[in-house]
Amino acid sequence: EADIYQTPRYLVIGTGKKITLECSQTMGHDKMYWYQQDPGMELHLIHYSYGVNSTEKGDLSSESTVSRIRTEHFPLTLESARPSHTSQYLCASSFGFANEQFFGPGTRLTVL
Amino acid sequence: GENVEQHPSTLSVQEGDSAVIKCTYSDSASNYFPWYKQELGKRPQLIIDIRSNVGEKKDQRIAVTLNKTAKHFSLHITETQPEDSAVYFCAARKNSNSGYALNFGKGTSLLVTP
Numbered sequence: 001e002a003d004i005y006q007t008p009r010y011l012v013i014g015t016g017k018k019i020t021l022e023c024s025q026t027m028g029h030d031k032m033y034w035y036q037q038d039p040g041m042e043l044h045l046i047h048y049s050y051g052v053n054s055t056e057k058g059d060l061s062s063e064s065t066v067s068r069i070r071t072e073h074f075p076l077t078l079e080s081a082r083p084s085h086t087s088q089y090l091c092a093s094s095f096g097f098a099n100e101q102f103f104g105p106g107t108r109l110t111v112l
Numbered sequence: 113g114e115n116v117e118q119h120p121s122t123l124s125v126q127e128g129d130s131a132v133i134k135c136t137y138s139d140s141a142s143n144y145f146p147w148y149k150q151e152l153g154k155r156p157q158l159i160i161d162i163r164s165n166v167g168e169k170k171d172q173r174i175a176v177t178l179n180k181t182a183k184h185f186s187l188h189i190t191e192t193q194p195e196d197s198a199v200y201f202c203a204a205r206k207n208s209n210s211g212y213a214l215n216f217g218k219g220t221s222l223l224v225t226p
Binding site (some may be wrong): 009031039040041042043045048058059090094099100101102103104105106 | 117137146150152153154155156157158161163178199201205212213214215217218219
């Protein structure tokens, strides 16, 4: 089934750890996005990608990095997690000039 | 860059009443305005959208209106039901230099009481 998948769904880690949040989509979309959202609150764009080998930073300053080596895969990495990174991270994708963005289920990250 | 303001932040209505959520945007070049519904613990899902060449769009109990001159757009939900309770986000699409990313409002928490 065409969808956006995020793993893990929940993650609790200690300060200073390196983590990678995975996002894959089977929708054939070329554009992908990462948003940070505290539960029920505003969505902040932190990274986006036009396509393979294209990545850009969004509006919200983030210490994370992303890569786009394959069209369907857009992982987000935190080199050294801190309690301020505790939040929900939502991956999204869209196709071409079409506008609808589809969201993944999110990863809820807690940094102790 | 684009700035989207959304009001109210919380809205409580009785079942069967109408609910209206309003958003304003700053970038006159914005041309796509979606509305997303996010239920507790779930991902945001598109419920309706409108493009700048249209003034109004309706889908059953949900309608969106757009006033390009005033740079504001509104979501209208009629005959509200308890399952309409959720957080609603408006958004405006940035220009193509930003990867067609969406700029979201801060959300409206809608509660429909039986």
